[in-house]
Amino acid sequence: MKNNNIQTVVFGGGCFWCVESCFNMLNGVEKAVSGYAGGLTENPTYEEVCSGNTGHAEVVEITYDSNVISYEQLMEVFYFLHDPTQLNRQGNDIGTQYRSSIFYQDAEEMEKAEAAMKASEATGKWNGKYVTQISKLDVFYPAETYHQGYYEVNPNQPYCSAVVGPKIQKFKKHFGDLGWLKAE
Structure with missing residues (x-):
């Protein structure tokens, strides 16, 4: 029997290692998958995307149960995890x-995304005008296997320990206090 409450959404908020890790910790998220979207190159590789020539962004496709977590809650997490004014x-x-x-x-x-961006911008959490692009999804390309769950496998990698780890700790404190995280 198909569950009509299972939805997907695709966000780009900087390096996908952190975004994927955080979304995978949320109650109601079945899975978060690192990948690429928004460009013209078919089946791009990480190296091609990093060149800046494909038009793709590093993104995460989130599959979630809307009976457990709402689109608006996912948007709250999205705007918490990165600076949308950069x-x-x-x-x-x-x-x-x-x-x-x-x-x-x-x-x-699209209307929900626009409303969520306006609501987040109105909070004044981030100093400046939001530059988040809201675009139609043409296709999502999953990233290479070694990118999936990257932080969990490589927490001591220099970028992970300096950038990803501290961001995840801040995320866990904030959303753990709200009761949004899966039991460990």
Whole structure:
């Protein structure tokens, strides 16, 4: 029997290692998969996307149960995890592949994404105008296998320990206090 409450959404918020790890910790998220979207190159590789020539962003496709976690809650997490005022970068990760992006599947989802962005911007959490791109999803390409669950396998890798780990700890504290995280 098909569960009509199972939905997918695709977000880009900088390096996908952190975004994927955090979303996979949420109650109601069945899986988060690192990948690429928004460009013209078919079946791009990580190296091609990192060149900045494919037009793709590093993204995460999130499969979730809307009876457990709402689209609006996912958007709250999305805007918590990255700075949506930075154009084509997140911290020291620079390039269009790190752009803040939401990929919608239909008009209803586009309206929800626009409303969530306006609501988040109105909070004043981030200083400046949001530059998040809201675009129609053409195709999602899963990243190479070694990128899936990257942080969990490589927590001591220098980038992970310096950038990803601290961000995940901040995420766990905030959303753990709200009761949104899966039991460990």
